Amino acid sequence: MSPPRGTGQPMRMEADPAGWCRCCGRAVADRRGVQAGGRLFGMTRRFVSVWLCRWPTDQWRRRNKVETMSGPLALTLAGQGGIRLYAVDALATADGLRPGMLLADARALSPDLIAMPANPAADRAALARLAIWAQRYTPQAATDGTDGLILDITGCTHLLGGEERLLTDLADRLGRAGLTCRLAVGDTGAAAWGWARHRSATAGPVLPTGTRSWVSLLSLPLAALRLDEGVCKDLARVGLRSVGDLQRQPRAPLAARFGTGPLRRLDRMLGVAADPVVPEMATPGWQVHRAFADPIMTRDAIETALLMLLRDLSIRLEAAGRGVRRLRLTCLRTDTTAQNISIGTARPVRDPQGLLNLFRERFDKIDPGFGIEMMELTATGTDSFTGEQAGLAVGGGDAFAVMGLLDRLVNRLGEDQVGHPLPRDTHRPEQVMELVREVEGKTDTGTLCSPTLRKLPACRTAADATTPTSPWPKPQPTRPLPARPRTWAMEGPRPLLLLHPPEPVQVGSGLSWRGHYLPIDWLEGPERIRPDWWRARIGPTRDYYRAQLADGRRLWLFRTVDDRGAWYLHGLCA
Known part of the structure; x- marks a missing residue:
């Protein structure tokens, strides 16, 4: 390069912090810039871009279990001017x-066309599930647009024998699942994205590392930068049709005319600017997994693999002095789908056999399909573990047996269906008890979860409908009451079974209930139960009676103390 006039020194190309020459705007292979965008702790970062070329149509075939079709397939959506094509398969493209x-x-172009409605929401959800499945290769896996995935495989390729073998394994698995794909590997996600979609048919999928990949990247069309179609047309009008054409131009005039978007895209592709990947699901701290050389399908094989995972997780938890409260088992099938089952415990546990017994309650929800190729076990909730000897603990071994029974009931029936009754301060017979769930302990965040009370639905009958339910008076702050034992205080005998809600009856010389006349031998009462005077009045006062029928059955009736004087059957005695 000739020196400028008036000086005897040659011109020196100075690079700005972004890695571009300040005098002419051309890219400079600045070592610091490349390392900032393409290295992580001294390791060259590598990304895999998965382009699912026919994702909507392939997913429609998988969802509807259609393997072959008599004609080309197109998915449609309502658009401007009528129904338009949303996605087409290879035959329709031809x-x-x-x-x-x-x-x-x-x-008109294809009379044999098979048009079906598209479902973009279902496609997005399936793509997110596929990204979670792709975490078998790297924890950093995420969706990339509506038809692709991006995988940060930095430091993971040696597990499968290199990048080429990783791509081969990934392509084979996607192909067996009926998905058409095209893969590429590059130093940045943007470079891998452009290379997967716009490289020539004879080019390989793996880009070289560092600036050696620039020769290949600069030959790509501008569409490889993920620019809008309108921006690409504007750049083509001034003669810029490839990435290399854009890279050779001064940056300042380009930014002034077309904005900074094309330049930022170029920086990300060449590794001058960072292009991070946000994983679809963060990798939890307590997770173990096991991949199988051959897919497993039988219940015995699944139990054996799960027991090994539980033992591995138990060793890690024991070293940290923790036990599990919540566990999730994920089974990754050969068709790229995942199935999850979860269990919970009332106290921190790390007994592999006991946890396996809890999982057995939900094994019927697992459908192995054509085989399970990988299983992941994740502890979504843990707590500090304190060892106790069953014989010396309060309650002895019976206490541990009750806790185990409680865990089995909760996992079989559901958390909302299991609890213990707790008395309430009220006069209403149908409201004297509430169902309380077990109190959850500390989670991994170190905060103590407040107890959640699951109350039974309040019984509001037709007899209560005439009384307003507005709160009166307004609740006022009061001093805490002294602690006292919470027991049911009953003035008279109570029935064994309460009807919910109470059923209206007609009482005269006999009892009319559900269309049947029942003669009454004797009637005893009344026992007056008033509404709670310290709360807003809900419903009128009730007078309760105990009645015995001619056949020996005993009933618990009440009559409302109001203008109506309606009778209701509230319970059945033993």
Whole structure:
């Protein structure tokens, strides 16, 4: 390069912090810039871009279990001017169809076209599940647009024997699942994305590391930068049709005319600017997994693999002095789908056999399909573990047996269906008890979860409908009451079974209930039960009676003390 006039020194190309020459705007292979965008702790970062070329149509076939079709397939959505094509398969593309066409025009080009409604929401959800499945290769896996995945495989390739073998294994698994894909590996996610979608048919999927990949990347069209179609057309009008054409231009005039978007995209592709990947699901701290050389399908094989995972997790928890409260088992099938089952415990546990017994209660929810190729066990909730000897603990071995029974009932029936009754301060017979769940302990965040009270639904009958329910008086702060034992205080005998809600009856010389006349031998009462005077009045006062029928059955009735004087059957005595 000739020196500028008036000086005897040659011109020196100075690079700005972004790695570009300050004098002419051309890229400079600044070592610091490349390392900042393409290295992590001295290790070259590598990304895999998975382009699912026919994702909507492939997913429609998988969802509807259709393998072969008699004609080309197109998915449609309502658009401007009528119904338009949303996605097409390979046969429809060969007939000249493309997304965005009107359905009427598409049928004119391809009379045998099979048009089905598209479901973008289901496709997005399936793509998110596929990203979680792809975490078998790296924890850093995420969706990339509506038809792709991005995987940060930095430091993971040696587990499968290198990048080439990783790509081969990934392509084979996606192909067996019926998905059409195209893969690429690069130093940045943007470079891998552009190379997967716009490289020539003869080029390989793996880009070299560092600036050696620039020669290949600069030959790509501008669409490889993920620019809008309008921006690409504006750049083409001034003669810029490839990434290399854009890279050779001064940056300041480009930014002034077309904005900074094309330059930022270029920096991310070449590794000058960072291009991070946000994983679809963060990897939990307490997780173990096991991959199988051959898919497993039998219940015995699943139990054996789960027991090994529980033992591995128990060793890690024992070293940290913790026990599990919540466990999730994820089974990754050969068709790229995942199935999850979860269990919970009332106290911290790390007994592999006991946890396996809890999982057995839910094994019927697992459908192995054509086989399970990988299992993951994740402790979503842990707590500090304090060892106790069953014989010396309060209650002895019976206390531990009760806790085990409680765990089995909760996992079989559900958390909302199991609890213990707790008395309430009220006069209403149907409200004297509430169902309380077990109190959850500390979680991994170190905070103590407050107890959750699951109350039984309040019984509001037709007899209570005439009384307003507005709160009166307003609750006022009061001093805490002295502690006293909470027991049911009953003035008279109570029935064994309460009807919910109380059923209306007619009482005269006999009892009319559910269309049947029942003669009454004797009637004893009344026992007056008033509404709670310290709360807002809900319903009128009730007078309760004990009645014995001619056949010996005993009933518990009440009559409302109001203008109506209605009778209700509230309980059945033993």
